[in-house]
Amino acid sequence: MLHSVPDIxxxxxxxxxxxxxxxxxxxxxxxxxxxxxxxxxxxxxxCSKETLYKWFGDRDGLLTAxxxxxxxxxxxxxxxxxxxxLASLTASLERFASDWLKVxxxxxxxxxxxxxxxxxxxxxxNLGAVVLENGRFALAKRLKPVLEAGRKAGLLEFTxxxxxxxxxxxxxxxxxxxxxxxxxxxxLTEAAIGGDAIRATQQFLALFGAKTGPQxx
Amino acid sequence: MLHSVPDIxxxxxxxxxxxxxxxxxxxxxxxxxxxxxxxxxxxxxxCSKETLYKWFGDRDGLLTAxxxxxxxxxxxxxxxxxxxxLASLTASLERFASDWLKVxxxxxxxxxxxxxxxxxxxxxxNLGAVVLENGRFALAKRLKPVLEAGRKAGLLEFTxxxxxxxxxxxxxxxxxxxxxxxxxxxxLTEAAIGGDAIRATQQFLALFGAKTGPQxx
DNA sequence: AACGAGCCGTACCGTACGTTACGGTTCGGC
DNA sequence: GCCGAACCGTAACGTACGGTACGGCTCGTT
Numbered sequence: 001m002l003h004s005v006p007d008i009x010x011x012x013x014x015x016x017x018x019x020x021x022x023x024x025x026x027x028x029x030x031x032x033x034x035x036x037x038x039x040x041x042x043x044x045x046x047c048s049k050e051t052l053y054k055w056f057g058d059r060d061g062l063l064t065a066x067x068x069x070x071x072x073x074x075x076x077x078x079x080x081x082x083x084x085x086l087a088s089l090t091a092s093l094e095r096f097a098s099d100w101l102k103v104x105x106x107x108x109x110x111x112x113x114x115x116x117x118x119x120x121x122x123x124x125x126n127l128g129a130v131v132l133e134n135g136r137f138a139l140a141k142r143l144k145p146v147l148e149a150g151r152k153a154g155l156l157e158f159t160x161x162x163x164x165x166x167x168x169x170x171x172x173x174x175x176x177x178x179x180x181x182x183x184x185x186x187x188l189t190e191a192a193i194g195g196d197a198i199r200a201t202q203q204f205l206a207l208f209g210a211k212t213g214p215q216x217x
Numbered sequence: 218m219l220h221s222v223p224d225i226x227x228x229x230x231x232x233x234x235x236x237x238x239x240x241x242x243x244x245x246x247x248x249x250x251x252x253x254x255x256x257x258x259x260x261x262x263x264c265s266k267e268t269l270y271k272w273f274g275d276r277d278g279l280l281t282a283x284x285x286x287x288x289x290x291x292x293x294x295x296x297x298x299x300x301x302x303l304a305s306l307t308a309s310l311e312r313f314a315s316d317w318l319k320v321x322x323x324x325x326x327x328x329x330x331x332x333x334x335x336x337x338x339x340x341x342x343n344l345g346a347v348v349l350e351n352g353r354f355a356l357a358k359r360l361k362p363v364l365e366a367g368r369k370a371g372l373l374e375f376t377x378x379x380x381x382x383x384x385x386x387x388x389x390x391x392x393x394x395x396x397x398x399x400x401x402x403x404x405l406t407e408a409a410i411g412g413d414a415i416r417a418t419q420q421f422l423a424l425f426g427a428k429t430g431p432q433x434x
Numbered sequence: 435a436a437c438g439a440g441c442c443g444t445a446c447c448g449t450a451c452g453t454t455a456c457g458g459t460t461c462g463g464c
Numbered sequence: 465g466c467c468g469a470a471c472c473g474t475a476a477c478g479t480a481c482g483g484t485a486c487g488g489c490t491c492g493t494t
Contacts, residue, residue, distance in 0.1 A: 254480085254482085255481075255482065255483080256482090267484080267485085267486095270482095270484080276481095276482065
């Protein structure tokens with residue numbers, strides 16, 4: 001179980017300039033990975049190191065702020081569970097799957113996860129918690145209401161929404177994320193992602209779809 | 218697609234002493250993560266830094282040797298596809314799932330994956346390739362023959378063994394690996410792993426099992 | 435017994451980088 | 465126009481750590 005992240009609703013006391021600095025840091029993080037230097041960030045952001053330290057305390061603070069800043073920006077689209085028929089449920093699930101695959105295969109997501117994983121071992125694993133909270137747990141929070149709505153509408157059958165979500169998560173992600181994080185070239189074209197989303201959704205429905213009479217085919 | 222790792226069958230020119238040194242380095246890697254120092258390894262292994270450099274070239278060489286050494290040791294049990302009935306196929310799948318979960322939730326595996334992910338971004342991502350080759354791809358290589366045998370025996374139905382394997386992989390692993398890598402506490406007891414293995418296997422069979430007549434329930 | 439290879443322990447060097455300090459510049463408020 | 469705050473650019477400091485050098489010990493070989 002993950003501890004609650006201090007404050008999810010960040011992006012509060014961040015001036016435009018600070019956001020620009022964090023964006024520069026993020027771009028650098030994507031390019032250079034964890035081995036970016038404070039000097040490089042300062043140069044890229046056209047600001048002084050003194051400002052960096054005044055605003056973010058130290059290197060870890062800057063990294064944390066950067067990860068939080070980007071993580072809070074990435075929100076997978078939410079879907080309201082009003083249309084309760086099978087078609088709209090299927091569409092919603094495909095949408096979630098597609099969005100999720102697009103997120104985890106993006107350069108920034110890979111970079112963020114990389115640095116979070118790198119820092120997860122040593123003490124203050126704030127980054128890991130942040131990434132997890134804005135990634136996998138945020139997805140769960142958005143998807144579960146849809147699943148519940150599907151169940152209430154008699155379209156899905158499951159006892160534990162968490163378990164159902166995790167299965168969906170596995171069917172969508174499979175080995176993609178770990179392969180990308182480990183540096184495996186694995187280009188996901190728009191078309192491939194779409195196909196995967198449809199496949200994962202169909203498999204999920206085959207496992208958790210309500211059996212309405214004998215299904216042919 | 219992953220490039221072929223230079224030589225899979227390592228553990229060739231490694232003396233007992235060298236293996237002991239690598240084991241020490243591995244233990245340190247588990248404890249300290251990527252930020253272990255050559256001095257610490259030398260002290261832990263009771264050897265001189267000079268020896269470390271003579272044997273492994275530089276820090277990266279030591280890390281690579283360590284990862285290769287451990288990765289080559291971890292082999293998920295292989296199963297021969299001789300027993301062709303549903304019971305033995307199910308047992309094999311459950312065995313694979315259980316072994317795999319046990320591997321990816323072990324401290325050493327987490328540490329190895331962490332360091333491999335950390336190094337994946339910057340140039341020589343040898344580590345990522347090694348981990349992937351001895352982990353996810355080794356698993357595939359072992360499991361696919363079983364799947365093929367199951368298909369040949371009329372127990373499974375699929376067109377692409379790779380796709381079938383990836384689905385199995387997703388059903389088994391779900392969000393476990395990324396959560397562990399990101400520092401999420403997620404204790405997998407022996408019992409929980411066993412239950413997950415059974416569940417994943419049942420779900421896989423539900424998706425890829427041959428439809429022999431109308432299945433009730 | 436002599437000797438040399440291999441290795442341990444330690445001291446040492448060079449450098450990269452985190453962190454701090456400081457002079458110069460811009461800019462809003464009075 | 466003047467003042468102080470905030471900030472830029474850069475120089476400087478301290479240190480941790482990768483990598484090297486060297487003296488002494490062990491041990492196998494002759």
